[in-house]
Amino acid sequence: MRIAITGSNGQLGLALRQALAGHDLMHIDLPEHDITDLEGINEAVLHFEPDVILHTAAITDVDGCERDPELAYRVNVLGTRNMAVAAQASDAPMVYISTDYVFDGARQEPYWEYDATQPQSVYARTKWLGEELTRQLLTRFYVVRIAWLYGDGPRNFVRTVLRLAEERDSIQMVTDEVGSPTYALDVAGALSQLIHMPAYGTYHLPNAGVCSRYDWAGEILRLAGVADQVELQPSANYPRAAQVPKYVEMRNFAAAELGITMRPWGEALWDYMARAGLLRDG
Ligand SMILES: NC(=O)c1ccc[n+]([C@@H]2O[C@H](COP(=O)([O-])OP(=O)(O)OC[C@H]3O[C@@H](n4cnc5c(N)ncnc54)[C@H](OP(=O)(O)O)[C@@H]3O)[C@@H](O)[C@H]2O)c1
Numbered sequence: 001m002r003i004a005i006t007g008s009n010g011q012l013g014l015a016l017r018q019a020l021a022g023h024d025l026m027h028i029d030l031p032e033h034d035i036t037d038l039e040g041i042n043e044a045v046l047h048f049e050p051d052v053i054l055h056t057a058a059i060t061d062v063d064g065c066e067r068d069p070e071l072a073y074r075v076n077v078l079g080t081r082n083m084a085v086a087a088q089a090s091d092a093p094m095v096y097i098s099t100d101y102v103f104d105g106a107r108q109e110p111y112w113e114y115d116a117t118q119p120q121s122v123y124a125r126t127k128w129l130g131e132e133l134t135r136q137l138l139t140r141f142y143v144v145r146i147a148w149l150y151g152d153g154p155r156n157f158v159r160t161v162l163r164l165a166e167e168r169d170s171i172q173m174v175t176d177e178v179g180s181p182t183y184a185l186d187v188a189g190a191l192s193q194l195i196h197m198p199a200y201g202t203y204h205l206p207n208a209g210v211c212s213r214y215d216w217a218g219e220i221l222r223l224a225g226v227a228d229q230v231e232l233q234p235s236a237n238y239p240r241a242a243q244v245p246k247y248v249e250m251r252n253f254a255a256a257e258l259g260i261t262m263r264p265w266g267e268a269l270w271d272y273m274a275r276a277g278l279l280r281d282g
Helices: 011-019 038-048 062-067 069-089 122-137 157-167 184-194 213-223 265-275
Strands: 002-006 024-028 052-055 094-099 141-146 170-174 201-204 231-235
Touching: 002 011, 002 038, 011 024, 011 184, 024 038, 038 069, 052 069, 062 069, 062 122, 069 094, 069 122, 094 122, 122 141, 141 184, 157 170, 157 213, 157 265, 170 213, 184 265, 213 231, 213 265
Parallel strands: 002 024, 002 052, 052 094, 094 141, 141 201, 170 231
Antiparallel strands: none
16 A cells, blocks of 8 residues: 555654555655645645555644644644645545544543543644544544554653653652553554554544553553662642643544454553563563
């Protein structure tokens, strides 16, 4: 297949490049390609003639989006409009990657794909608007919501926790933020199955199960074998620019009906840390 991947240098983009290595791939990322350039991106994508577009590029700094909403709207909303236009012009379906943050996280039970959304921050609103534009402009689309993503690349929660453990005697982590740590390579594997099925619509593909940031950090320290070298302290209400959901568990109903399921987050974390050489035993 000919597959165009936006955000190809990001966490999910790198995982997709790995999972789809046998295909003919177009890498769309800054500085060569800017998805906010309607004409330029349309021309480049048309020239490539993709069979499918995987649109992962976004401004993902949630607090940064509060400080610079124009950039967030330009990339996450208008950039998505541009990719949808390019998908139309090249007659290709598009996968739009969205987020658990489209939900407000105010209830304690799992959200289905069809539950009402209520984005609470600039980042969440722009990602939700990206979903809406995808649905309005395209008939062949997959809107795929994922959650707390980590994967290859220099920056992610796992590496941050391990760096803090090296630098400090104690680390504070919130207990009042609950979600699903999600391994980019697992999402990429699921997407590589989904794009072969003309089952267009909305999907939830986080790793299974939920935990708090505190629990997640604890498991990272345990697997790295450094849990006894640093004190992990629970905290609540960590002050940040963006309002983030307190508790989001997304149920995978639609993809599971197609036979696409995601493994529990703990298993995926072990696998990532093993591959990255971060486990206690290397
Ligand atoms: N990270 C999470 O925890 C999380 C959770 C749920 C959903 N998601 C969604 O999952 C997707 C992938 O996330 P990720 O963590 O892989 O993101 P990421 O690592 O931040 O990568 C995003 C990529 O998009 C690029 N990009 C930004 N503006 C662009 C533009 N105008 N034109 C072309 N490329 C541009 C970025 O380049 P620069 O680095 O140069 O800006 C970066 O390489 C996003 O849509 C995100 O909203 C992420």
